[in-house]
Amino acid sequence: MRAFVTAVFAFLYLPIALVVLFSFNAGRHASEFTGFSVQWYGTALSNPFLVEALKNSLFIATTSALLAAVCGTAAALGLARVGVRTRAVFDALLGAAIVVPGVVIGISTLVALVQLFAVVNPFLASIWPGDQPPKLSLGYGSIIAAHGLFSMALVTMIVGTRLGSLDRNLVEASSDLYATPLTTFRSIVLPQIMPAVVAGFLLAFTFSFDDFIVAFFVAGAQTTLPIYVFASIRRGVTPEINAIATIVLVASVLLVVLAQWQLRQRKPSN
Amino acid sequence: MHGNRFRHNFLTALLLAPATAWLVVFLVLPFIAIAIFSVGERAPEGGYQAAFTFAQYANLPARATAFWNTMVLAPVGALACLLVAYPVAYYLALRAPARWRLILLALVVIPFWTSLLMRTYAWMYILGGRGIPALLAFVGIEDVRLINTPGAVLLGIVYGYLPLMILPIYVSLERLDRRLLEASADLGATPLSTFVGVTLKLSLPGVMTGFSLVMILLLGEYLIPTLLGGGKVFFIGNALVDLFLQSRNWPFGSAIAITLVAVSVVVLIAANRISTRVSGARRVDLI
Incomplete structure (x- = not known):
């Protein structure tokens, strides 16, 4: 064996x-x-399209992971305060956000956003006083939102699990000692769930940075690193792609190891 | 008291509001949108035209090859993953030395979170003309074609989804009460019947969770058949990319997507039923 x-x-x-x-x-x-x-790293990093795609990916991954970490943590805290039924509905939706294949998330977001823009853009044009009304279109925003869906569900689950194993005695002791709920949250709850929040953020970042299929549908005219790499691979395998792949692999591995390490932190450091 | 209660509820609503908005706008509404699209018609210039017809569903056989490939390779791929994953999960949970366990587990988790595109690309590189076939030609075996075959797609599937299969099985095996194994042996059961009657049976929820997750994700897979099947092995995912991004037949694409979701739900329910019936437990949560 x-x-x-x-x-x-x-x-x-x-x-x-x-x-x-x-x-x-x-x-x-x-x-x-x-x-x-190391010449292929030089070739890769002097390719302006590639650098542009890399910057886009970093921006999208950071923004969507930050949003997901904040909203997901808030949702996990909120879910600890609601009844069984509300919780079950939420759990089902969060589960769906995680399990539904990226292809389906991608096309349904594409369809919904295109319909939404078809309604909103003429409306914006009609109320806009100037000559050039703002026009909503697919791009950064739609990728961030679509990635954020999966990431937020992930953060909610990770932080929710951590909240479930929170030491209730500490919370009670804190309020018995006349701490305000906000103080209790800041000095008892937050330090205990922080590793889970950080791990959630790192995994959300990794997911967004690596995702191809969701972004492929909702990117519009934007390019992310995976979309660029996919397009180059289809034109033919080059050593330049090996260099990019190595950079992406090393970055992902570091982030995941960091996330795992955070999740294994049993006690807050202070 | 009333004021306190109100404040409690208000804060709860405030905490849940962003997540709720996100789930409704980017999950529930889009799903309703494709459900509506799937009973519509294709506009002459592409896109969608309002209608109420089941013509799109009646047209599903037009993509029979994609459905056939997916419906064969998804369960076969998930089964192949399972056969490779089970011994690994078993070793990690019950046989691995304690100090190695966490490291080995991390070595399983890392690929799970590493770009599927890059990992599939690695195989494209290995199986492609300048990879293994070139090595084989060097030792005298000419004209071996590995890439762009169903076999390459299957290999890519096992490679890509193995970690996702190992994790839930590991979780269910790790929770297993070892005294049951000793009891079974003490009562004279052979190792094989202990394995079948106790270990396998009690790890079934993990097996079913892994199998259904891998199978559902495979139903929507696009990268692996595209990169390793090279336009010869089409999946439903390829049909969806074609219909939404190239030929712009959104209503037909929506009907396919709704069918895909329906099949996924059936797979999930069936997996839950099987594990409930055999072992009494429902499923294993990964996180």
């Missing part, structure tokens, strides 16, 4: 290792490693 498990772990990691290795290949081809070089 150990041999089998070892083989599975090799199966999981060898392909990634190969991409990383060949990103440092001096030659162009996958079949031969002709020498160590």
Whole structure:
């Protein structure tokens, strides 16, 4: 059995290792490693389209993860205060936001937003005093919102789990000692759930940064890094893509390790 | 007292408001929108025209190949994942040395959160003309075609979804009461019958959660068939991308999406039924 498990772990990691290795290949081809070089990183980072896509992805991932962390934490705190029935409805919706395949989330968001814009844009044009009324369209906003849906559901679940295991005695002791609810929240609840909030943020960031399929539908004229990489892959495999893939893989691994480490923090540091 | 109660409820509503708005605007309303679109007609210039017809649903056989490929490769892929994942989860939960367990578990979780696009790309690289086929040609085996075959898609599926299958099985095995295993052995059961009667049975909720999650995500998969099937192996996801982003037949695409969601719901219900009937527990939560 150990041999089998070892083989599975090799199966999981060898392909990634190969991409990383060949990103440092001096030659162009996958079949031969002709020498160590970082030239493909240079090529990748001097490609303006790629850098633009990378910046877009970083902006979208940061914004959607921040929004998700705030709204998701608020929702988890709110859900701890409602009845069983409201909770069940919320849990079902949050579960759906996580389980429904990205393709379906992507197309349904696309359809709904296009219909919404068809109503809102003429209205904005009619009430706008100037010559150039604002025109809503697909882009940053729609990607952030669509990514935020999954991320918020994720944060709500992670923080909710943490709230469930919160030490109630501390909360009661705090209010027995005449702390205001706000003080209790700030000095007892928040420090205890903070690792879960941070982990949720990091995972939400990772999800948004890595997502291709949802963004593919709702990006409009914008490009994210995965969309750019997908388009280049379809034109042909180049060592430049290995370099980008390595950067993205290393970033994801760091974020996930950090998130796991946060989740394992049993006690607040102070 | 009344003022206090009001304040309590007001604060609760305030906390839940952003999440509720998000869920309604970006999950519930969009779903209603595609449900309405699916009974509409395609406008001559593409997009949607209001109507009430089931013509889009009647037209589903036009994409029979995509449905067939997906309906075969999704369950087969999920099953292949399961066969590989179970021994790994079993080892991690019951056999791995304690100090290794967390590290090995982290090694399972990391790929789960790592870009599926990049991980699928890795296989594209390996299976492509300059990868394994070039190595095989070097040792004299010419003209091996690996990429753009159903086999490559299946490999990509197992690779991509293995972590998602291992995690819930691990969780259910880890919770298993080990005294039951000892009791079973003490009562003279063979290792095999202990495994089938106790271990397998009690880990079934995890198996079912993993199987249904992987299967549902596979029903909507687009990247793996596109990159490793190279236009030869079409999934429902490919049909949806085509209908929404290329040929712009939104009503037909919506009918396909609604069908996909319906199949997913059936899979979830069936998985829940099976695990409830066999082991009495419903499902395993991943988080």
